[in-house]
Amino acid sequence: NAGVTQTPKFQVLKTGQSMTLQCAQDMNHNSMYWYRQDPGMGLRLIYYSASEGTTDKGEVPNGYNVSRLNKREFSLRLESAAPSQTSVYFCASSEVLVGVNTGELFFGEGSRLTVL
């Protein structure tokens, strides 16, 4: 049982390049999330998908786009990377939408992105 799988684990980009972070979960969860984690800032929500076919902005959505490809997969795209997007990105999933309902988040192992 893999849980939440993120790819790639590490990536170095130059300013202006684009890339997509992939996330897949095998727990049949309805809701999926993308967070970024920066030193001293904690985990901040970028985008989330309450259920298949829906996506919504979180706290820090600027510079990102997402796609809920199906119930299992939720990708995060950086169209034109900037040094401020250097961070560790975590995908997470939950059975129901947290915040609205009680429920735990299951996180992937993270994708470490450096933008030069």
Place this chain on the structure above:
Amino acid sequence: SQKIEQNSEALNIQEGKTATLTCNYTNYSPAYLQWYRQDPGRGPVFLLLIRENEKEKRKERLKVTFDTTLKQSLFHITASQPADSATYLCASNTGFQKLVFGTGTRLLVSP
């Protein structure tokens, strides 16, 4: 603004002692608080959830309290072990129906 805060300084304790970590919130009343453990280079892992109408929750050596008067949750690890060394994050729902995280407190347990 709504805030959830944890002590950013690392907590150093001796093996066998009880570790107590603090999570404070301001300008809102969460319906629940969660605690996660994060090891270096890994994603957070859920540990415990406590609801606003619960004063205390236990799981093995872990205990969480929720004091709505003090606007605070305490996370205790009894009989701590070096393997408990990690960063512990608290999280809560907000009035905007989102889950927000504190910055985490690093716990170091020395043998």
